[in-house]
Amino acid sequence: MSIATQERAHESATYAIIGAGLSGAAAAWRLAQSGAEVIVLERDVPASHLGSSHGSARIFRYAYLDPFYVDLVVQARRGWDELEAASAQRLIIPSGSLDAGVIRDPRALAAALEAVGVEHELLSRDDAESRWSQLRFDSEVLWHPGAGVIDAESSVLAMLDLARAAGAEVRSGWEAVSVRRASSGYVVTSRSGATVHAEQIIVAAGGWLPTLLADIALPTGFAAALPEFEVRQENAFHFPYRDQGDCGPTAQGAATSWPTFIYKGEEIQMYSLPGGRDADFRGQKIAEYNGGKPIPSAADQDGRIDAGNRARVVGFVEQFAPGMSPEPYAETTCLFTNVPGDDMIIDRAEGVTILSPCSGQGAKFAPLLGELVYDLVAGSQRAGQRFQAVGQRFARAHA
Structure with missing residues (x-):
């Protein structure tokens, strides 16, 4: 034909x-x-x-300040379970997730998860650093173990x-x-x-x-x-783990060795997750939330990394993630569409x-x-x- x-x-x-x-x-x-x-x-x-929707690293998390969205994630997880069963693939690698920073408000997030019945812990800064010695915190920390890393592609x-x-x-x-x-x-x-x-x-x-x-x-x-739609060309950076024994999933593929984490402080807002195959399983993907430049549409993306954005992310790693080397070994751009x-x-x-x-x-x-x-x-x-x-x-x- x-x-x-x-x-x-x-x-x-x-x-x-x-x-x-x-x-x-x-x-x-x-x-x-x-x-x-x-x-x-x-x-x-x-x-x-x-x-x-490309690549192997997107965050699956329950932590929202609004219980409406927490419940929506609970509903979505049932669909993911169905999809994994129907496709005979693991599409969400368990990692757990940490939330920190005064703007992120871990205590309020904990209340929203409590309202929907999602497992979580609210930890002091010292307790969190004792458990995750590769990270530093400047606030209380929310931990919820049900989070993971989505293989988007x-x-x-x-x-x-x-x-x-x-x-x-x-x-x-x-x-x-x-x-x-x-x-x-x-x-x-x-x-x-x-x-x-x-x-x-x-x-x-x-x-x-x-x-x-x-x-x-x-x-x-x-x-x-x-609504008015805003497209941003975001920048994402991959930083190597200092301890290469921390690379990627465990030998059994049961979970990542590092958690995902979201930090929202008064001056910076960052998110991070194990990079999966996008990062050769040897590092963490970190990006500044809405730190990229606005562009008219996806057709206008140029793939150029913003040097100022890179410097802010490196500074965040130096301050909050001593378990990573503060020199990115890979970097890329991606798209956010905002309302x-x-x-x-x-x-x-x-x-x-x-x-x-x-x-x-x-x-x-x-x-x-x-x-x-x-x-x-x-x-x-x-x-x-x-x-x-x-x-x-x-x-x-x-x-």
């Missing part, structure tokens, strides 16, 4: 999903699992290095494999540039001029969303209500659903995102008002 014939044979579906990162893959899995006809349209390849591929097994089609190298109304449903057009017709569209385009929104046929009121309220956006108008788990927090919720999208397009209100578009705007300094 020729390529042109293939295009004609698969030119329509019930659902077209734009984007094959964690969000789009999760939606494809759950919708195809329901028996629906699904096409996934990916501008590059699934879990592309140009997007937000493997998770995307696992969900897409399950979606394909249920009948979905996944197209790579298919860059959607517009969504227009048709006599029934919608027509998605690619940069090459190819088209796909679908009854409903799910837009899970990550950092490309701000640009793509201008060419999506959204009702005027809904378009005006969407002012730091909530996820899962909202729908007519036949178009916008799926944007914003502000660097979406990975941990991936299987649940697919469930929420399925419920939304099927007519349920499970996604709730919390994730609706509410017209948020950043302060002038972020404009």
Whole structure:
């Protein structure tokens, strides 16, 4: 069969999903699992290095100040368990997680975990340093052992494999540039001029969303209500463990030897996690939260490391992580897509659903995102008002 014939044979579906990162893959899995006809349209390849779902190191954690989000993680963990069983893969490596810093407020985090029944300990600074001698703290510390490290790329591929097994089609190298109304449903057009017709569209385009929104046929009121999306090119650095016996997972693969940790003080905010295969299993990935430069969209990323950002992260390692050598052996850029309220956006108008788990927090919720999208397009209100578009705007300094 020729390529042109293939295009004609698969030119329509019930659902077209734009984007094959964690969000789009999760939606494809759950919708195809329901028996629906699904096409996934990916501008590059699934879990592309140009997007937000590549690599082997994302944090799975329960610690939120809002019990609503803590409970959401509990729900998501059930989906991860299902995905790991269905794919016969371990996708979350146990690590446990530490939270510290006066802005992070470990005591308030402990109260939120207590409200939902998530296992945790609130430790004094001295007790935490006694237990984790490779780290230093300047506040109380929250420990919760249920946290881990998500293999993002493997998770995307696992969900897409399950979606394909249920009948979905996944197209790579298919860059959607517009969504227009048709006599029934919608027509998605690619940069090459190819088209796909679908009854409903799910837009899970990550950092490309701000640009793509201008060419999506959204009702005027809904378009005006969407929050302002901010894309940042973040910087991430890998630092080697001083004790190379600390490298990566244990021999049994049961857990990492270092925890993930999040620090939010009055002057700096950092997060860190074992780097997995991204870091050759020999170091810790550390990044400054929203420390990268704003860019108009993912298309504008240049991959250049910001020297000032590197200096701040190195300074953090020198002050708070004596168990690491303060010279990064690898560095990269990645994307954050933010909204002012730091909530996820899962909202729908007519036949178009916008799926944007914003502000660097979406990975941990991936299987649940697919469930929420399925419920939304099927007519349920499970996604709730919390994730609706509410017209948020950043302060002038972020404009």
